[in-house]
Amino acid sequence: MKKIGILTGGGDAPGLNAVIAGVIAQAKADGASVLGILRGWAGLLEKDAVVLDPSRAEGLATRGGTILFSSRTNPYKKPNGPQTARDNFAALGLDALIACGGDDTLGVARKLYDDFKLPVVGVPKTIDNDLSGTDRTFGFDTAVNIAMRAIDDLRVTAESHRRIMVVEVMGRHAGWIALWAGMAAAADVTIIPEVKMSVAEIAAILKRKKDLGRTSAMVVVAEGVELTDAMVTQDKSTDAFGHVKLGGVGKQLEQELEKALKWEARSVILGHLQRGGAPSALDRVIGLRFGLAAAGLVREKKWGQMVSLKGNEVVGVSLTEAVGKLRTVPPAFYEEARLFF
Ligand code: F6P
Numbered sequence: 001m002k003k004i005g006i007l008t009g010g011g012d013a014p015g016l017n018a019v020i021a022g023v024i025a026q027a028k029a030d031g032a033s034v035l036g037i038l039r040g041w042a043g044l045l046e047k048d049a050v051v052l053d054p055s056r057a058e059g060l061a062t063r064g065g066t067i068l069f070s071s072r073t074n075p076y077k078k079p080n081g082p083q084t085a086r087d088n089f090a091a092l093g094l095d096a097l098i099a100c101g102g103d104d105t106l107g108v109a110r111k112l113y114d115d116f117k118l119p120v121v122g123v124p125k126t127i128d129n130d131l132s133g134t135d136r137t138f139g140f141d142t143a144v145n146i147a148m149r150a151i152d153d154l155r156v157t158a159e160s161h162r163r164i165m166v167v168e169v170m171g172r173h174a175g176w177i178a179l180w181a182g183m184a185a186a187a188d189v190t191i192i193p194e195v196k197m198s199v200a201e202i203a204a205i206l207k208r209k210k211d212l213g214r215t216s217a218m219v220v221v222a223e224g225v226e227l228t229d230a231m232v233t234q235d236k237s238t239d240a241f242g243h244v245k246l247g248g249v250g251k252q253l254e255q256e257l258e259k260a261l262k263w264e265a266r267s268v269i270l271g272h273l274q275r276g277g278a279p280s281a282l283d284r285v286i287g288l289r290f291g292l293a294a295a296g297l298v299r300e301k302k303w304g305q306m307v308s309l310k311g312n313e314v315v316g317v318s319l320t321e322a323v324g325k326l327r328t329v330p331p332a333f334y335e336e337a338r339l340f341f
Helices: 016-029 041-046 079-093 103-117 141-163 176-184 199-211 249-261 273-276 283-300 331-337
Strands: 003-008 031-039 049-051 096-101 120-124 164-169 189-191 217-222 233-236 244-246 265-269 305-310 314-320
Touching: 003 016, 003 041, 003 103, 016 031, 016 096, 016 283, 041 079, 079 103, 096 103, 096 283, 103 120, 120 283, 141 164, 141 176, 141 189, 141 217, 141 265, 141 273, 141 283, 164 176, 164 249, 176 189, 176 217, 189 199, 199 217, 199 249, 217 249, 249 265, 283 331
Parallel strands: 003 031, 003 096, 096 120, 120 305, 164 217, 164 265, 189 217
Antiparallel strands: 031 049, 233 244, 305 314
């Protein structure tokens, strides 16, 4: 019986458990067994794994998070890490490995495939929706809906106090969450990393609305926006993939706007709330279909490929097509949103 390993790495995303359920279901249909590697690449380096028998798939897609846990471990930053990953793949008796992750996790999968021809298949996951090679990643829809509802709710208190409310959402290099949530919740201005906007420009938009009689305003900003010439970070530490901990640009904007407009302002960082809770129907169904398709790529021995959504079809694309270049918001889409500012 063939044995398929599956791991989930990087920031969790609603829909990961649906992918796991899909893999288990397809593996069962194909007469294969599934081994869950725990804590992303850390589990492969430490041979930390659990058997996922078919009963584990029952109702799993309804739950957020990942039953396999996650980490940002990078085998390529550990002494002998890649070789250990390869050796433990064999020691665990695996025939294939399905890696669910964003650019970092899938970048490691691609390198292990390139360096050792390790039989890997990728599944695109990130709430940031910034992976190339697929029309969308799962987790994004849930995150956007959480952010949209938060903006709707925060508008209520902003109106009561006649304030500007700045809502900071996730999005390191790409403003997909900010743009979608901002458009959906009728934000007065949305600022994304891809389009540079000065505080003076943002203030001018809000002043125009104030002059027309508006007493409150909603501003959405992605965490990766550089108002000055640097991203705002929580501290100086970086993770194993070299990423800083973002957070605070919303506070910066709150203070600048209050100063510029003499209009009381407050800010909120939505942070990890955007990754919490149960997945939306869309993320559950995409997750399940991605899981089925990933196990399908394994059955067909399509190594070095990633499942991808193209329109409504789930297809396989090369991992090389997906990693290393982020999918950012096209300028024309931002221009559409700008018409509502
Ligand atoms: O999953 C991507 C992401 O949501 C980024 O937008 C964010 O900067 C990062 O994860 C934060 O993740 P963590 O705090 O879990 O390391």
